Amino acid sequence: MNYDVVVAGAGPVGLMLACELRLAGVDVLVVERLTEVDTTVKAGAINSPTAEALYRRGLLPELEEIQRENLERFASFTRQRVATDGQPPARAPKFAGHFAGIMLSGDLLDEADPDLTAAGPAGEVGFIPQISLELLLARRAAELGVELRRGVELTGLDAADDHVTVHLGDETVRAGWLVGCDGGRSTVRKLAGFDFPGTAPGITGRQAVVEMEGSERLKTGWNWTPTGTYAHGPVPGRILTVEFDGPPADRDTPVTAEELQTSLRTVSGVDDVTVTRVHSATRFTDNARQASDYRKGRVLLAGDAAHVHSPFGGQGLNLGIGDAVNLGWKLAATVQGRAPEGLLDTYTAERHPIGAWVLQWTRAQVALMRPESHASALRDVVAELAGTVDATTYFVKKISGVWQRYDIPGDHPLVGRSAPDLELADGSRLADHLHDGRGVLLDLAGSREEVRGAAEGRVKVVAARSSSELGGLLVRPDGIVAWAASDVAAALPDLDAALARWFVPHASLACASPAAG
Template identity: 40%
Template structure:
């Protein structure tokens, strides 16, 4: 028997963990397959977060977890440090933090979101068909997924088995990296010479020395302690008594990129999609941002909100970003060579970057703050990151990034009315005021918009300069076809949420529920019929008797559907569709084919949409009515 998930992610590193969190926030059934038994990493691998990655984490409300563990500093560099402290962002710095800490924090977050991880297992094979992917694991288990995402590193089995080319530049140099004990005091710091670039540093919380040595010739295979000793002697004239290696590895300046990030139901992200030299600290950051770009799009496809063609925008947007990263790291590698010609070039670039304009351009590039997706002509904000403004609303002060904590899109209206009635269940609407300057890195001041539509990844999908021209097209492009709703169905934003119960009266008929408390950023559906009403949380199925009919709010394949059931004879009911999140499904014939009612047992309604039969179940246990329903296809 196969365990099934909507999405299976192969690889539990930073990219895979971030993607899992994004999908879990969107209520997608996602699981990770990770070959390591725990989240521990061999060696203290450098991590480091650039400003845009910190912003992305702030958009999910988890940036402080990282900031509290690392050290903020100016980490961006090209031919020397690039100071971005004058950039218009709340996070005008980078964060020095080892990768093992980054992974643990992400893993804790994913654990809070209840994402299952198949640890100690590897994917050995997979086969995809028109509806999903069968995944074979090393322990003999099989998984079934609608989509498979390879986040399994530069040697990605997923990429290789999908037949996706990995094109680019062969290595011109390689480095040994090790953690060893030394009996003699080492020469701490970075050394550049004709023999290459080398570094010796202390390992955090240990007596070990971290060694990085450029090799005279490109090395291959797994390194040995003997090779490290020989390289130390060649670079420093002594091996400092190196012994007892706890970690040995090798990396090169090879730069390669997947020709395509997608093959039907198989996708790639992070190092599986692009590899390059670690100089500049771009790899982890690019992978995390891949995940944030892909996550919400994949969720909408899984839920049936958007067509699969939305996934093509992942390739269109992220492939050029990584292509630029590859060329940047090639340039950085050349700048850091120790020969006299490279030194002269390095000094010239360093002098150039002391001038404000080049510093700002390169600082924005290295920090990720200048990423621009080509969404067409228009306002400079279009396709760029939305600044984390301090807004003023009728409910009080509000940060833009707070709106994105649950990975939902938002329309912020600064002036005028912009009607998005057909999309209320998908896009949060906020009326706000902002009197400060509108400023972007490198570009500087831009005109204040009257409204902005922000995608879940924090990039601006539409900008108004006084009219709603293009708004409906942007909504349909990024968030699916418009909803169809009965006038009695409306969605409202709320401030806090909790599961509620309602007491059954003595006559056995449930009273309308009292308004519950609501969770920040949540949205509820409200149906009114006469003097009675029904309140429901998104994707939670609840029933109530309204005007002698049973109203059910459910989620059918990602569409929010309101059914009003009329009883025409005992044991049978006829359903009328009031609203749906997908007009194609709304047009389908909907009929209740089975109905049973018992207060101390289980009520089951089978709903046929013409494609799938769904079972909506609510468990009753007098004297309380508790929502325990989940939707399942049969």
């Protein structure tokens, strides 16, 4: 069988990429070795770029409902603690995040910072667990007609100049492109021969949702002890332990109740806590590696297949979703013959620096969490700093991803950044015009006739008014600003250059597919 793209891996990254490709009309097959959705507890939140990406595809109502249910579980955990040990009730936290377990108070956040006000309604969601996001994306993929085969393992690949032969056990399929979204121990990455430099692991972490007896003496939140770090909550039964005596001897064996209990007792010092049932559990390390290039010919990598690191701060999920959103429209344009020269090469150029930053960010957290005197002293200093408005705002901006910017040509300060979610005079917002995954030229200066010739057949032109001082905004399908100007007429040459750089060249319009942006 022939497909435009085969995606290996049906986690959030693979599903997001498949949705983006299918939205553009690409014939895509997703293969996943697991027979069911992985319910293992993982990341507990999404950042601003992830929330914006989902909002721009019309999924905000579902995110709001997931967050509401999650906050209710947090409230249930709080009531349970009050009933069992008399701890004073805590209000649901304003989502702010943490750095190395040092909690950040949303009450100290400078909400007037312009970087924190541009996301629009997407800025109100964040408390979204990874499993909930994966289930949402699986439903979305089914609605779009993505072909998903579970219980199918990729066992081999043969890459040629014009296609990739993918071996799925006894079956063979031919694809124009193959994308490995198959996790940190990616089969695609290994078979294709990507290099994967980085630093070796030094910790063993365990995260689980369990039932326990004698947990009253466990402190909630993040805690540091002479033997490691542990966290309890913010939902019932969730525990996390980190020991700094090296990586696990075996990553593949199931995590048992006895193993979790031993680790929890060792790290917490609470020697009578008993784990009676395990609902979900996983091990992790601080192995930190990154592929030097995310593409080798017709084989590409995204998510953990392209970069691995410790999970502290939940950066991995969001980094992978960012990969998928960046790659999806570029690969679709390439498949359909409407990509300007070099478009697909910008995937690694734009995403690799952000991945490298995440690796450094997580390495710094591991160093700060170590149970030794120098790290403890430094942790005290960072915790004191984190109790200020400036430092809280700094950390939140880093964790939330609002700082992210691609180094692309253009003089306007918005170029390369996530587009502000402008509210338009007709009651719509910019995100409403991105639901179909096409590029948008937002004409705010009434100059539609001037820009129509340049944009015809490349992107859709939305003529509207807003309170913004901008005259025009060219937004890529991934929500990144490719051109912006106050004076559209004076900036038309730059607009022409941006359209040629990111969208189908004029000479290709006659043969571009109907799905062309």
